[in-house]
Amino acid sequence: MNQTYSQATYRLHDDKADFAKKAQSIAVGLTVGSWTELPEAAKAQMQKHLGQVVSVDVYEPEGLQPGERYADITIAYPDVNFSRDIPAFLVTAFGKLSMDGKIKLIDISPSDDFLSAFPGPKFGIQGVRDLLGVQDRPLVMSIFKSVIGHDLDNLREQFLQQALGGVDLIKDDEILFENPLTPLERRVEACVSAAREAERATGQKLIYFTNLTGSTFELKANAKRAIAAGANGLLFNVLAYGFDALAELAKDPDIHVPIAAHPAMAGALYPSPHYGVAAPVLLGKLMRIAGADLSLFPSPYGSVVMPKAENLAVMEALLAPTLPQKPSFPVPSAGIHPGLSPLIMGDFGPHVVVNAGGGVHGHPGGAAAGGRAFRQAVDAVSKGIALEQYAKDHEELRIAIERWGVRTS
Amino acid sequence: MNQTYSQATYRLHDDKADFAKKAQSIAVGLTVGSWTELPEAAKAQMQKHLGQVVSVDVYEPEGLQPGERYADITIAYPDVNFSRDIPAFLVTAFGKLSMDGKIKLIDISPSDDFLSAFPGPKFGIQGVRDLLGVQDRPLVMSIFKSVIGHDLDNLREQFLQQALGGVDLIKDDEILFENPLTPLERRVEACVSAAREAERATGQKLIYFTNLTGSTFELKANAKRAIAAGANGLLFNVLAYGFDALAELAKDPDIHVPIAAHPAMAGALYPSPHYGVAAPVLLGKLMRIAGADLSLFPSPYGSVVMPKAENLAVMEALLAPTLPQKPSFPVPSAGIHPGLSPLIMGDFGPHVVVNAGGGVHGHPGGAAAGGRAFRQAVDAVSKGIALEQYAKDHEELRIAIERWGVRTS
Structure with missing residues (x-):
């Protein structure tokens, strides 16, 4: 089976956060849990389960007021990690994460494989x-x-x-x-x-x-x-x-x-x-x-x-x-x-x-x-x-x- | 059957609203739909379905900044209006209303009658x-x-x-x-x-x-x-x-x-x-x-x-x-x-x-x-x-x- 991913995009408001680091911690934390400390053999086995940072776009123009700085972060979650139902996708992509600071789920792009499980509207x-x-x-x-x-x-x-x-x-x-x-x-x-x-x-x-x-x-x-x-x-x-x-x-x-x-x-x-x-x-x-x-x-x-x-x-x-x-x-x-x-x-x-x-x-x-x-x-x-x-x-x-x-x- | 009510309390942020009027419009709008224009005979029939304003507590001390004024509003919903399940209660009390301005559901007090339908935790x-x-x-x-x-x-x-x-x-x-x-x-x-x-x-x-x-x-x-x-x-x-x-x-x-x-x-x-x-x-x-x-x-x-x-x-x-x-x-x-x-x-x-x-x-x-x-x-x-x-x-x-x-x- 080819490796497929479903994406989620978040807007995080934070005046000081290192958004790139935060994105990495989401990609790891919501999938395999830990990464850098894993032995190489474990990494090889876990690679297909590891979330990927797709993009981190930081909004911080000059003269920004407190509370205005944010980043849009897109993470790709391996489809192999969750079943083909919306609760599984949402709990993966915005379960624990929903409680982690000022964060809003602003877009989703489920994979074709995930979407194929949903006939959608009958009419x-x-x-x-x-x-x-x-x-x-x-x-x-x-x-x-x-x-x-x-x-x-x-x-x-x-x-x-x-x-x-x-x-x-x-x-x-x-x-x-x-x-x-x-x-x-x-x-x-x-x-x-x-x-x-x-x-x-x-x-x-x-x-x-x-x-x-x-x-x-x-x-x-x-x-x-x-x-x-x-x-x-x-x-x-x-x-x-x-x-x-x-x-x-x-x-x-x-x-x-x-x-x-x-x-x-x-x-x-x-x-x-x-x-x-x-x-x-x-x-x-x-x-x-x-x-x-x-x-x-x-x-x-x-x-x-x-x-x-x-x-x-x-x-x-x-x-x-x-x-x-x-x-x-x-x-x-x-x-x-x-x-x-x-x-x-x-x-x-x-x-x-x-x-x-x-x-x-x-x-x-x-x-x-x-x-x-x-x-x-x-x-x-x-x-x-x-x-x-x-x-x-x-x-x-x-x-x-x-x-x-x-x-x- | 005695008339019983389940209550919900909301916090509404609004710099200018007439909160007492707003409370009335919630009590009517989420129950019988209209009231003052009803003929007396219809009122008699509809009374038991009509929501009641329990309290309106406005927070507006001196020197309030824009965005800070709010009211806590408690409405009593007649139990006769909804079935004994949580979706029915939530859709009644915070369905359409959830989309009506800066409003948060901050407390609920379902009636004893409503609660009696829920055995709750087994253990x-x-x-x-x-x-x-x-x-x-x-x-x-x-x-x-x-x-x-x-x-x-x-x-x-x-x-x-x-x-x-x-x-x-x-x-x-x-x-x-x-x-x-x-x-x-x-x-x-x-x-x-x-x-x-x-x-x-x-x-x-x-x-x-x-x-x-x-x-x-x-x-x-x-x-x-x-x-x-x-x-x-x-x-x-x-x-x-x-x-x-x-x-x-x-x-x-x-x-x-x-x-x-x-x-x-x-x-x-x-x-x-x-x-x-x-x-x-x-x-x-x-x-x-x-x-x-x-x-x-x-x-x-x-x-x-x-x-x-x-x-x-x-x-x-x-x-x-x-x-x-x-x-x-x-x-x-x-x-x-x-x-x-x-x-x-x-x-x-x-x-x-x-x-x-x-x-x-x-x-x-x-x-x-x-x-x-x-x-x-x-x-x-x-x-x-x-x-x-x-x-x-x-x-x-x-x-x-x-x-x-x-x-x-």
């Missing part, structure tokens, strides 16, 4: 488009206005109203768990029957992402119960269960529906400049490798904000041809209204899901009108027509623009 | 002591010098040498995964046979914590394979798999061995003052509720450091009688040598595991002597004898002190 962007029969425009996703404390009739009616506006995707709230009012299978049946009713009215196909919850070891069974009840999509709080749970769900041939990854708890990991895991790794590469067909993340437009450059880096990680896994749909979320469509499509291009809650339900004409306004906005941008122009003969869009305005930059 | 401190027959002193844990690239004979010999020093616990490295050189069952057999050999020599019982790895959905089967092969303890990278995986392993009656929780990846979550989950929650309360018999965390003494106050807060969370779960052993780790024993036992008291790698293997007399030095140091402190005094007729301790010195403060 990906093209597969989801094919399911819906929508090839050439951003998809529109809608979420419930509120779910907790509501009964099946209420949820069904909320679902129907959203669906009648012609949205492509509807997802559960991530905080809707198994509960007596809307238990999994009955919820799926109610929402899917609403979807069928709406489809008859609109001619528009629709995927419903049911929130997959419960005990870790029951997740597959719960997914299959949901699918048996008619669910044609799953929402999953990946970070609450670990990337491996997603990877195993995505690998299961009986779970033949798209999976949307919710970023719940991601804010505990990505925003600090000094600690954690950068968003393009956490919500980009890892979600795609593990098999998310859609990955949600905070948009740069709303109240819950991720800076635009970071958003675009997440998108790049989800779409880039450098990974063998199918591309995943980026879903910038929170604070989205129809008037943002030119901006979203300018930033993300056509391969994006426009995801809205308040922007659908807050429409003065109701949720169906809100959905229609989004579809009209997306159509206008796709056709290269200014929203204000298109709104002249598209009533719902006109009202949405009155309510929220238009942003093009 | 806890007393159970582990009973397994070993050691009631009145800190336990001594040793780790391998290096594991990757070594074969079974080498691992067995390393195990034997450590064990001969009379340590109570030996754990795998957290980065030892399934591999052809030392596959799970053969590794367990080799190490357990070394443990038996050492036990015959020392009269000292020993628990070997085998690293439990692999696919999430194979974890139970892997644990049972290890136990069938003779493993009498498991090491688990909890954060790579999620707290629920630990909780489910700990609940399984067939996994009747203590579980040591490794903190791999914890540094991505706890160190930032602005983001993440505080160490006493992450490595204290949640580990104990989920069922860790031992919880490892970076000691305040070594190179990989957590401040002492935070260490002691983790300890408090592991030991405090306020939780119904059995107390878990605190295991401050990294940089421990025998001369630190007075300090460790001063800080932690007798209910602590003194965990050493380099401090055992780096002993000039070898690992067995290193283990003996630790046992002697712990005995000396337990008897109220100064290490230097005790070292006069305890050779291994004397040499360890020559090598590393003594720290009492």
Whole structure:
């Protein structure tokens, strides 16, 4: 077997550290443990297990203030050291090391050999488009206005109203768990029957992402119960269960529906400049490798904000041809209204899901009108027509623009 | 059913926010979604699902610098809103919210009702002591010098040498995964046979914590394979798999061995003052509720450091009688040598595991002597004898002190 390596890149902040030495100590410490004191015979045997320093780029321009000096360090870890699962890779590359000073995992480049163990998204962007029969425009996703404390009739009616506006995707709230009012299978049946009713009215196909919850070891069974009840999509709080749970769900041939990854708890990991895991790794590469067909993340437009450059880096990680896994749909979320469509499509291009809650339900004409306004906005941008122009003969869009305005930059 | 609530406390940094308003928006936004605009009839129905603001403590003394203003906000979430599993609680209390500004989860107080779903550690401190027959002193844990690239004979010999020093616990490295050189069952057999050999020599019982790895959905089967092969303890990278995986392993009656929780990846979550989950929650309360018999965390003494106050807060969370779960052993780790024993036992008291790698293997007399030095140091402190005094007729301790010195403060 050829020797292959998987790489990880870290940003270390330290005012004084000898970063080259630190890089060596990572490469040795997280692999064979010790090196220079080993006898030559042991070195020969251990060489293939030894981590390698790929690069050390120190940032220390003149006039640096305390706290500003850092280095980006890339280490190559021999694949022979860990098994072909994400916990093994992450524990190797950022297990103990995560606790060793101001250090953030800013990139990963798993080897082709490692990546070959991950089928990735079953559907990906093209597969989801094919399911819906929508090839050439951003998809529109809608979420419930509120779910907790509501009964099946209420949820069904909320679902129907959203669906009648012609949205492509509807997802559960991530905080809707198994509960007596809307238990999994009955919820799926109610929402899917609403979807069928709406489809008859609109001619528009629709995927419903049911929130997959419960005990870790029951997740597959719960997914299959949901699918048996008619669910044609799953929402999953990946970070609450670990990337491996997603990877195993995505690998299961009986779970033949798209999976949307919710970023719940991601804010505990990505925003600090000094600690954690950068968003393009956490919500980009890892979600795609593990098999998310859609990955949600905070948009740069709303109240819950991720800076635009970071958003675009997440998108790049989800779409880039450098990974063998199918591309995943980026879903910038929170604070989205129809008037943002030119901006979203300018930033993300056509391969994006426009995801809205308040922007659908807050429409003065109701949720169906809100959905229609989004579809009209997306159509206008796709056709290269200014929203204000298109709104002249598209009533719902006109009202949405009155309510929220238009942003093009 | 009486209405019960589980609480979460956050620290929010913001120079200008109206924290009282923010607290209200959390209490409403993460539960019923909207409140003031609801009709009275709907309010009556939704009241039991509505989050409650418990307290808002704003820190803004005179002369505050930009970035320093914060508030500690406690919200009570109705238990009726989420299922009795840690992912559901965390996604509710810190899912979307984790991405909403500079916010850190600094405490949790799940309700008695929620906690009653968690048996917690099967053994806890007393159970582990009973397994070993050691009631009145800190336990001594040793780790391998290096594991990757070594074969079974080498691992067995390393195990034997450590064990001969009379340590109570030996754990795998957290980065030892399934591999052809030392596959799970053969590794367990080799190490357990070394443990038996050492036990015959020392009269000292020993628990070997085998690293439990692999696919999430194979974890139970892997644990049972290890136990069938003779493993009498498991090491688990909890954060790579999620707290629920630990909780489910700990609940399984067939996994009747203590579980040591490794903190791999914890540094991505706890160190930032602005983001993440505080160490006493992450490595204290949640580990104990989920069922860790031992919880490892970076000691305040070594190179990989957590401040002492935070260490002691983790300890408090592991030991405090306020939780119904059995107390878990605190295991401050990294940089421990025998001369630190007075300090460790001063800080932690007798209910602590003194965990050493380099401090055992780096002993000039070898690992067995290193283990003996630790046992002697712990005995000396337990008897109220100064290490230097005790070292006069305890050779291994004397040499360890020559090598590393003594720290009492």
